[in-house]
Amino acid sequence: xxxxxxxxxTLHWYVRQFTGExxxxxxxxxxxxxxxxxxxxxxxxxxxxxxxxxSPGARCC
Amino acid sequence: xxxxSTQTPESPVPSGGPPRMTARSMAxxxxxxxxxxxxxxxxxxxxxxxxxALWILFAALASYAIAYRFYARFIAYRVLGVDDTRATPAxxxxxxxxxxxxxxxxxxxxxxxxxxxxxxxxxxxxxxxxGYLPGTIWIIVGVILAGAVQDMVVLFFSxxxxxxxLGQMVREEIGVVxxxxxxxxxxxxxxxxxxxxALVVVNALAESPWGVFSIGLTIxxxxxxxxxxxxxxxxxxSEVTAIGVGLLLLAIIGGGYVEQMGLEDALTxxxxxxxxxxxxxxxxxxxxxxxxxxxxxxxxSTFMKIxxxxxxxxxxxxxxxxxxxxxxxxxxxxxxxxxxxxxxxPFVFITIACGAxxxxxxxxxxxxxxxxxxxxxxxxxxxxxxxxxxxxxAISALIAASVIDPGLYFAMNSPAGATGGDxxxxxEFIAGLGFTITPDQLTAAAAAVEEQTLISRTxxxxxxxxxxxxxxxxxxxxxxxxxxxxxxIMFEAxxxxxxxxxxxxxxxxxxxxxxxxVWPKYADLSWKPASWSASAVVVGLWGYMLYVxxxxxxxxxxxxxxxxxxxxxxxxxxxxxxxxxxxxxxxKVKWVWVPGVGLAWDLITTMTASYQKVFSDNxxxxxxxxxxxxxxxxxxGEVLAPATSTDQMEQVVFNSTLNGTLQxxxxxxxxxxxxxxxxxxxxxxxxxxxxTTEVPWQESHLVAPSDFxxxxxxKEAVREWEAAGHGAGYGGR
Numbered sequence: 032x033x034x035x036x037x038x039x040x041t042l043h044w045y046v047r048q049f050t051g052e053x054x055x056x057x058x059x060x061x062x063x064x065x066x067x068x069x070x071x072x073x074x075x076x077x078x079x080x081x082x083x084x085x086s087p088g089a090r091c092c
Numbered sequence: 093x094x095x096x097s098t099q100t101p102e103s104p105v106p107s108g109g110p111p112r113m114t115a116r117s118m119a120x121x122x123x124x125x126x127x128x129x130x131x132x133x134x135x136x137x138x139x140x141x142x143x144x145a146l147w148i149l150f151a152a153l154a155s156y157a158i159a160y161r162f163y164a165r166f167i168a169y170r171v172l173g174v175d176d177t178r179a180t181p182a183x184x185x186x187x188x189x190x191x192x193x194x195x196x197x198x199x200x201x202x203x204x205x206x207x208x209x210x211x212x213x214x215x216x217x218x219x220x221x222x223g224y225l226p227g228t229i230w231i232i233v234g235v236i237l238a239g240a241v242q243d244m245v246v247l248f249f250s251x252x253x254x255x256x257x258l259g260q261m262v263r264e265e266i267g268v269v270x271x272x273x274x275x276x277x278x279x280x281x282x283x284x285x286x287x288x289x290a291l292v293v294v295n296a297l298a299e300s301p302w303g304v305f306s307i308g309l310t311i312x313x314x315x316x317x318x319x320x321x322x323x324x325x326x327x328x329x330s331e332v333t334a335i336g337v338g339l340l341l342l343a344i345i346g347g348g349y350v351e352q353m354g355l356e357d358a359l360t361x362x363x364x365x366x367x368x369x370x371x372x373x374x375x376x377x378x379x380x381x382x383x384x385x386x387x388x389x390x391x392x393s394t395f396m397k398i399x400x401x402x403x404x405x406x407x408x409x410x411x412x413x414x415x416x417x418x419x420x421x422x423x424x425x426x427x428x429x430x431x432x433x434x435x436x437x438p439f440v441f442i443t444i445a446c447g448a449x450x451x452x453x454x455x456x457x458x459x460x461x462x463x464x465x466x467x468x469x470x471x472x473x474x475x476x477x478x479x480x481x482x483x484x485x486a487i488s489a490l491i492a493a494s495v496i497d498p499g500l501y502f503a504m505n506s507p508a509g510a511t512g513g514d515x516x517x518x519x520e521f522i523a524g525l526g527f528t529i530t531p532d533q534l535t536a537a538a539a540a541v542e543e544q545t546l547i548s549r550t551x552x553x554x555x556x557x558x559x560x561x562x563x564x565x566x567x568x569x570x571x572x573x574x575x576x577x578x579x580x581i582m583f584e585a586x587x588x589x590x591x592x593x594x595x596x597x598x599x600x601x602x603x604x605x606x607x608x609x610v611w612p613k614y615a616d617l618s619w620k621p622a623s624w625s626a627s628a629v630v631v632g633l634w635g636y637m638l639y640v641x642x643x644x645x646x647x648x649x650x651x652x653x654x655x656x657x658x659x660x661x662x663x664x665x666x667x668x669x670x671x672x673x674x675x676x677x678x679x680k681v682k683w684v685w686v687p688g689v690g691l692a693w694d695l696i697t698t699m700t701a702s703y704q705k706v707f708s709d710n711x712x713x714x715x716x717x718x719x720x721x722x723x724x725x726x727x728x729g730e731v732l733a734p735a736t737s738t739d740q741m742e743q744v745v746f747n748s749t750l751n752g753t754l755q756x757x758x759x760x761x762x763x764x765x766x767x768x769x770x771x772x773x774x775x776x777x778x779x780x781x782x783x784t785t786e787v788p789w790q791e792s793h794l795v796a797p798s799d800f801x802x803x804x805x806x807k808e809a810v811r812e813w814e815a816a817g818h819g820a821g822y823g824g825r
Binding site: 083 | 381617
């Protein structure tokens with residue numbers, strides 16, 4: 032793997048982690064490991080919206 | 093499985109990396125120290141000659157590096173005793189929601205995005221009236237000895253208590269009286285902070301159709317992003333953020349054509365209209381589901397924030413601008429500055445809050461972030477490192493404000509009552525201050541960024557935007573001054589709006605929670621009458637303070653900013669008091685100086701400032717003397733400038749009473765907390781320590797590096813651990 036590919040991969044990984052998109056990948060992987068059928072992406076994201084609704088992330092000045 | 097073979101629960105003081113410095117690292121750190129010392133020496137010795145802004149930038153970077161490498165490490169391992177054999181709350185409760193083991197680099201990003209907002213950009217700009225040197229010294233020394241220490245120590249103690257909030261910890265570790273005082277203080281301080289931030293936006297957008305156009309469009313853009321994520325393509329955050337940023341840039345460019353579109357008059361709004369709009373917006377935004385507006389706009393503002401900070405750092409290095417402001421102005425000694433009244437001591441230390449020491453961070457370092465830390469030793473990079481990064485933002489803002497011509501700087505930042513709002517009168521006023529700028533130059537500066545005027549555009553945002561536009565034009569070339577100016581305004585307004593929305597929600601949750609103690613139903617977050625009425629109360633409170641600021645004849649920023657700064661620093665006093673208390677209770681009296689230095693300095697400056705704001709017989713500083721002066725004049729039937737009518741006179745009387753009362757209240761609340769804590773200190777010192785609510789040790793099974801860059805040994809340990817089938821779902825890297 033050359034340098035540019037590695038940087039691009041790391042950046043891609045970071046952005047997915049930072050935005051929380053990686054949560055879906057992790058969930059799907061976990062379901063596969065336990066042999067369960069995952070819920071739909073839509074349902075999954077609705078649950079995450081619901082959690083956010085009830086835990087305000089403070090933003091500072 | 094233990095983290096590292098050398099660490100056992102019996103020896104809780106791990107070495108944290110190589111025990112001795114190698115010759116190579118001594119050479120590197122020696123060089124960093126020399127670079128820092130040279131930069132500081134140049135700054136200290138240069139007077140009346142051309143000084144490059146890069147000296148400030150590199151003095152800051154070298155100082156941060158040394159403080160992080162040595163002082164932060166000492167605090168982590170010696171004072172706090174971080175223990176990587178101990179499982180963090182994230183590891184123990186990992187529920188994928190609030191308790192969530194998060195990669196250290198990702199958590200660093202989240203924590204930084206949460207602590208850094210408009211504060212570190214505004215304070216340094218206003219403090220530049222005293223010259224660039226006092227602000228530079230306070231930002232750098234303050235962050236190293238106080239601000240970053242507070243963030244890291246609070247983060248550590250909250251992590252050891254399963255992520256309890258600051259208020260909870262004060263109640264449980266100091267006492268009920270202190271706890272209640274802290275709760276009221278946190279709530280009141282939040283209201284003031286929201287009002288002042290909103291005031292910055294109002295001042296930046298008033299009479300600026302371009303700004304109103306671009307910022308207005310962020311609402312439909314965010315709504316579209318929310319719809320996209322909820323309905324069209326759930327979860328595709330990067331994709332929609334890229335689209336959103338693109339639309340945002342179009343909105344800024346489009347703003348340049350408001351005249352051609354015939355929207356100029358419709359979008360030229362007065363401060364009062366903007367205030368009403370902002371209050372309505374704040375209320376609606378805080379009761380809408382978060383996915384509609386808050387979450388998508390948060391993505392936008394976070395990416396903009398990080399992008400602009402990187403751009404500014406690169407721009408400063410490329411442009412290498414020369415500082416135009418004096419090192420120390422006469423206002424620092426005499427206290428007669430037009431931007432805010434008062435001498436260097438104590439007012440520089442409360443004007444620059446965020447960036448040096450910010451109490452508000454204690455609310456984020458307790459509660460949210462500690463529930464996501466993977467390894468205890470990571471509190472150093474996240475807490476201390478995150479705050480150093482914010483400090484760097486403050487330094488950049490200070491530089492941007494100091495490369496502007498001082499005449500223009502004072503014309504922009506003096507209240508309208510002083511400048512008269514007109515190029516001719518403003519130029520006269522500036523000449524009276526001892527600086528020179530012609531009316532033509534003032535008009536030309538406004539025309540260069542396509543604004544109607546730059547006179548008395550107080551609040552910091554327009555000044556910063558002008559400075560950034562100057563730096564970017566110099567660095568990247570190409571006659572885009574107007575674009576850069578509005579780009580900077582957009583970037584500040586965007587995250588102030590996010591802060592206003594998120595802050596209103598936090599305030600609403602606090603209110604519902606508090607009232608819920610006597611009326612449990614009210615605490616139900618999904619019960620509409622409760623959430624709507626609580627939102628209305630919170631918005632009503634900050635909206636009212638905002639209105640007071642906007643209509644103040646003496647200038648809102650001039651009057652309210654000291655209140656904001658003092659409030660934020662008093663919150664820091666509460667947080668640092670908690671840190672001192674916990675160290676004493678844990679039997680670590682010999683280390684209390686670590687948070688104690690910051691606490692002592694913070695108490696000295698905030699209490700002096702509070703005393704002056706309440707009792708000073710100088711009407712420019714003391715709120716009650718100001719009140720007296722205006723009410724005496726009212727009784728005598730006179731109208732005192734800058735007031736122009738009896739109504740305005742009455743307004744000044746009312747506002748100074750309100751501000752003075754709030755000021756006294758904040759100081760009293762903090763005194764209550766400190767006094768309550770003092771009793772505990774005496775008790776704990778006598779007993780050689782007291783039990784605390786720290787959760788018992790449980791073994792950690794996670795393996796993860798401590799610092800930004802993993803050591804070869806850490807990499808090897810992670811590799812072995814992952815090879816054994818661990819780390820799934822953790823994205824360990």
